[in-house]
Amino acid sequence: MTQTVTATNEAFAYSRDRLTDIVQDILRQAASNGATACEAEISEGFGQNVTVRLGEVETIEYNRDKGVGVTVYIGQQKGHASTSDFSPRAIADTVKAALSIARYTAADDCAGLADPALLARQTPAIDLCFPWALPVEHAIELARECEAVAQAADPRISNSEGATVSTQQSHFIYGNSLGFCDGYESSRHSLSASVIAEADGAMQRDYWYSVARAAADLESAAQVGRIAGERTARRLGAVKINTTQVPVLFEASLAAGLIGSLVSAVSGGALYRRSSFLLDSLGQQIFSPIVQIRELPHLVKGLASSPFDAEGVLTRDRELVKDGVLNGYFLGSYSARKLGMQSTGNAGGCHNLLVDSTGEDFEALLHKMDRGLVVTELLGHGINPVTGDYSRGAAGFWVENGQIQYPVEEITIAGNLKDMFKGIVAVGNDVLVRGSKQCGSILIDRMMVAGN
Structure with a gap:
């Protein structure tokens, strides 16, 4: 897969200066019309998505989006309005709408802009935009190759849900009345495939995908297709097992979801609403001592x-979890004030959480587990954010003597996230980079697996 870099400002309808x-x-308009403070974000993006199914082009989509959001404050009364029209009249109407809303909103003593002392007056340069000049004909070829390899991975693959190639690019500017005004460009490209296998009257589906800022960092079309095909075929012959309590190994693609549950539980909104199972956990041992999690916003x-x-x-680098101890929350300005704390630079979410591996590859994790369940798919949303109770439908593989024996399905895995976090016995080095959480497979010492 090749990457072609073009001058980014040629592709956008609006320049950064504009x-x-x-x-x-x-x-300026907000201030002249009575706002005591204001912030605005304006963005523009475009992209292309091509999907091929059974060798034929199914969809070709082009998107070009833009929008501006305006938030104003009159004292501590807040109003927000947005528009996708950048004309002077529309901008003026949007500012007036935000002010009108603010005048009818109750004052909130925690509302307002960020603490001026915390603003990024000198921003680190981070290269996040890698344009991909991808002609639609080439995108179709990549999608066809990806799907064809997936279908050829096993003779039992009988159908396809298609392969998709996507390329997206955007830029934005955020500014506020404290003198901050900055933004940057970014890109995101992806390649995916999903196929269906059939044997003995039973059907299974699975998929694989790769995502990256730069096209050169994507897995090849052939690799994505091969993995999608192999993952689908290996699920054939799945059985339902008896209810038992055993170690559970969350495959890397799912392990990031466990870290996502941590983020939700220690984010400001859940904390000040008292709706988290990790209330007052700062400085407390919430994970096994082997767990280390770093937040690295400038990768x-x-x-x-x-x-x-x-x-x-x-944003700043920090050790979020050190030897299993929680060292920080995820706070924006509002939630920080509600909690009597300071913003952690996480308004909008977390930034590149890296869970350190304990050194084992996937095969070593299987041997460490000896007997238990590998989970490769989760179904439903059975997580109680207040109590931490965890119960989800699952599919995967049964392991005996450190070796995968056969696929399993129609089971439920259950536990409590507090116990699960403290029960982590290993983190694999098979890291998948697909989003804000980078984590290898996670082995938990014991969970209830409900089946027959």
Whole structure:
């Protein structure tokens, strides 16, 4: 797969300077119409998606999106309005709409812009935009190759849900009345395939995908297709097992979801609403001592990298979890004030959480587990964020003597996230980079597996 770099400003309808001018105009208009503070974000993006199914082009989609959001404050009364029209009249109407809403909104003593001392006055340069000049004909060829390899991976593959090639590029400017005004360009490209296998009257489906800032970092079309085909075929012959309590190994593609549950539980909104199973957990042992989690917002090509958060607050590297102890929350300005704390630069979410491996590859994790369940698919959303109770439908593979024996399905795995976090006995080195959480497979010492 090749990557072609073009000058990014040729592809956007609006230059960075033009977006900056619009933001500055919004701030001026808000101030002149009675706002005591204002912030605005303006963005533009475009992309192409091509899907091929059974060798034929199924969809070719082009998107070009733009929008501006305006938030104003009159004292501590807040109003927000947005538009996709960048004309002067539409911008003026949007500012007036936000002000009108603010005048009828109750005052909130935690509302307002970020603390000026925390703003990113000098932003680190992070290369996040790698344009992919991908002619639609080439995109179709890649999708066809990906699907063909998936279908050829096993003779029992009988159908396809298609293969998709996507390329997206965007830029934005955020500014506020504290003097902050900055933004950057970014890109995101992906390749995916999903196929169906059939044997003895039973059907199974599975998929694989790759995503990256730069096309050169994507797995090849052939590799994505091969993995999708192999993952589908290996699920044939799945059985339902008896209810038992055993170690559970979450495949890397699912392990990031466990870290996502951590993020939700220690994010400001859940904490100040008292709706988290990890209330008052700062400085507490919430994981097994082997667990180390770092937040690294400034990784080049990082899928969740950013020099500043959604409020302009400077992002910083930190050790979120050290030897299993929680060292920080995820706070924006509002939630920080509600908790009597300071923003952590996480308005808008977390930035590149890296879970350190304990050194084992996937095969070593199987041997460490000896007997238990490998989970490769989760169904439903059975997580109680208040209590941490965890119960989800699952599919995967049964393991005996450190070796995968056969596929299993129609089971439920259950536990409590507090116990699951403390029961982590190993983290694999088979890291998948697909989003804001980078994590290898996670082995948990014991969970209830409900079947027959």
